[in-house]
Amino acid sequence: MRDLIDLWVGAQAWLFETLVSPVLFHFGLMAWYEPGYGAVEFxxxxxIQIAVIAIGMRYFERRWPLEKAGRDDGLIMVDRVYTVLNKLGIIPLAIFILTYPLVQEIELSVRSWGYVPPRLERLLPWIGDNALLSFLVYFVLYDFAAYWLHRGQHAFGWWWALHSLHHSQRRMTVWTDDRNHVIDDLLITLALVLFSQFVGVQPGEYVVILMVGRLIESWSHANVDMSFGWLGERLLVGPRFHRLHHALSTPAERHIQDHNFAPVFPIWDILFGTAIYDEKIRPTGVDDAAVDADNGRGWIVQQATVFGRFLRALMPRFRRRASVP
Amino acid sequence: MNRLSIAALAFSLVVSGAARADSVIILNSDEASYSIVSRSARTEVVRLPVGREPHHLILSPDGKEVLIGSTATNELLSLDIKTGERKRVVKDILDPYHLGFSPDGKWFVTAAYRLDHVDIYHADGFRLAGRIFIDGLPSHIAFDTESKTVFVTLQQSGRVAAFDLATQTLKWNMPVGNAPAGIVMLPDDKRLLVALTGEDRIVTVDPKDGAVTGSLQTGKGAHNFFPKGDGRHYFLSNRVEGLVTLIDTKDEPKVVASVRIPGGPDCMDITPDGRELWVTQRFLRRVAIVDIDTMKVVGSVPVGKSPHGVFMLKSTATVTAGAGIPVRAASTAGDRK
Structure with missing residues (x-):
């Protein structure tokens, strides 16, 4: 194990000291020295995530596809762009730079009031005795927050205007998870970072939770005909469970997308009455021509179009003007 | 290696090797823990939890305790200097990033790096005497030998500020260079050395008025000092360059030796026999061991994430899990290199 850690941090230190540190030093950005090192790890x-998706998960998609190859295959390409931009940290970096001052201000204000984030290990010392258990507890807490944020994305019109981009994909695959508007990403990141700080998730834990969680979410979007079994489907979100959340609504199932919100642990849907388990295979997408038009567009056009949709949802006056022919 | 084996190793160190196996405390700043390392075995014996973001630690004036500052949990953890056992937790010490006692032991000062203030406490009972808000990321502190003034580097604004301890008022606030961090008062009480992390040099500063009176090129990212113990030589870590330099401060400061330490070298301490310098390697999750006579790296010990402060205990830590403290064993057989 230690050899693996040495290999990992050795590569991270080499990349940082060769590529990043000289730039930060040259431009007098030493205040970003430690965050810069963290960014290299990100x-x-x-x-690694891209490799797992492209090699591991794609193998299952090719071997046991749910939807066969067809004329909509070209729609997948833009999702690959989203995944690369997200996983390689380009969008997260932009979000980090934008949100850092606000997160800092909130955190420092709270700290200067004397608030100290709790650590579960202090309440339940036996948790601290087991690193895996400790990680799992924080992971569950994190996922609980993510579940309610996801419900918010569907409950508020302005937020749905952003989130609908994610749902507009008719060819759902392992690449679809990262297909989000940058403002949507920003809001979710901000909320989850603040929540994590509030409950005392360590920075190191946060990175691992983020990585494991996002990999599971990528898998849950996979175009595969596989099940974890009765029990497994109730312990971990899988493709069958999450595909229902992306199902195209019909007159008979008008609110089908208001189910199976959980990102990783289905327990939240079971507890709050939003879980549906069935074997029926449904097409995915959104029953709204304006939203469905996202398909076939490139990254920049999608971002611009959805931003307009967001503004119209946010400002009724703007919406009326926009609706005039 | 399972926990039982770790406990057995720890126990054997306690009962059989106390005379030769002094312990070292390393603060793992990114994972809210500290490691106790066996100096003779050069291996991590145990890893114990502490408040979030522990960065620096300091010996108490009576020499009986070492205090760990946990910056994100606003507290100090006190460990027994001889055994390493936890003695008490001092609450409500806001953001104790860098910390120190005045030479007369009357004042305790913290630099709240992220909260932008300097706190001056009466050391007796840690009663807050004054909180001075000052922009620019208060980073490291040093005292004059008369215990009248504390000097604080301001990493973001590129300045050093001097505060009167008795009145908790500003004496001067002067620019010194890009990103000043480590600061040390030389024994003559007439020169401050300030490491410029945003540059490749240190500067000499007049403690009377903050005027920069000299400069010495050392290495990129000059960061922190540690005295060799002879009143004349000081080790300096250069984080960006990956270098530790030895500086002779007699007359004009000059570099007399250096050793390459990769991985962002930071804090240092010297073994009680004066033969080894231990240097935390923040990025590599290790502590490098340097033979001081030859200035060569002779060992490296794996510890936790982002190791920062390092402190030599005077005897083997008992590493018992007293007071209900959970033990998180971290070492493995493969750790020993």
């Missing part, structure tokens, strides 16, 4: 983890 990119390295992103490369």
């Amino acid at each position: 990119v390295m983890l992103g490369v």
Whole structure:
């Protein structure tokens, strides 16, 4: 294990000291020295995630596809762009730079008031005795927050305007998870970072939770005909469970997408009455021509179009003007 | 290696090797823990939890305790200097990033790096005497030998500020260079050395008025000092360059030796016999061991994530899990290199 850690941190230190540190030093950005080192690890983890998706998960998609190859295959390409931009840290970096001052301000204000984030290990010392258990507890807490944020994305019109981009994909694959508007990503990141700080998730734990969680979410979007079994489907979100959340609504199932919100642990849907388990295979997408038009567009056009949709949902006056022919 | 084996190793160190196996405390700043390392075995014996983001630690004036500052949990953890056992937790010490006692032992000062203030406490009972808000990331502190003034580097604004301890008022606030961090008062009480992490040099500063009176090129990312113990030589870590330099401060400071330490070398301490310098390698999750006579790296010990502060205990830590403290064993057989 230690050899693996040495290999990992050795590569991280080499990349940082060769590529990043000289740039930060040259431009007098030493205040970003430690965050810069963390960013290198984020990119390295992103490369691994892309490899796991492109090699591991894609194998299952090719071997046991749910939807056969067809004329909509070209729609997948833009999702690959989203995945690369996200996993290699380009969008997260932009979000980090944008949100850092706000997160800092909130954190420092709270700290200067004397608030100290709790650590579960202090309440339940036996948790601290087991690193895996400790990680799992924080992972569950994190996922609980993510579940309610996901419900918010569907409950508020302005937020749905952003999130609908994610749902507009008719050819759902392992690449679809990262297909989000940058403002949507920004809001979710901000909320989850603040929540994590509030409950005392360590920075190191946060990175691992993020990586494991996002990999599971990538898998849950996979175009595969596989099940974890009765029990497994209730312990971990899989493709069958999550595909229902992306199902195209019909007159008979008008609110089908208001189910199976959980990102990783289905327990939240079971507890809050939003879980549906069935074997029926449904097409995915959104029953709204304006949203469905996202398909076939490139990254930049999608971002611009959805931003307009977001503004119209946010400002009724703007919406009326926009609706005039 | 399972926990039982770790406990057995720890126990054997306690009962059989106390005379030769002094312990070292390393603060793992990114994982809220500290490692106790066997100096003779050069291996991590145990890893114990501590408040979040522990960065620096300091010996108490009576020499009986070592205090660990946990910056994100606003507290100090006190360990027994001889045994390493936890003695008490001092609460409500806001953001104790860098910390120190005045030479007369009357004042305790912290630099709240992220909260932008300097706190001056009466050391007796840690009663806050004054909190001075000052922009620019208060980073490291040093005292004059008369215990009248504390000097604080301001990493973001590129300045050093001097505060009167008795009145908790600003004496001067002067620019010194890009990203000043480590600061040390030389025994003559007439020169401060300030490491410029944003540059490749240290500067000499007049403690009377903050005027920069000299400069010495050392290495990129000059960061922190540690005295060799002879009143004349000081080790300096250069984080960007990956270098530790030995500086002779007699007359004009000059570099007399250096050793390459990769991985962002940071804090240092010297073994009680004066033969080894231990240097935390923040990025490599290790502590490098340097033979001081030859200035060569002679060992490296794996510890936790982002190791920062390092401190030599005076005897073997008992590493018992007293007071209900959970033990998180971290070492493995493969750790020993």
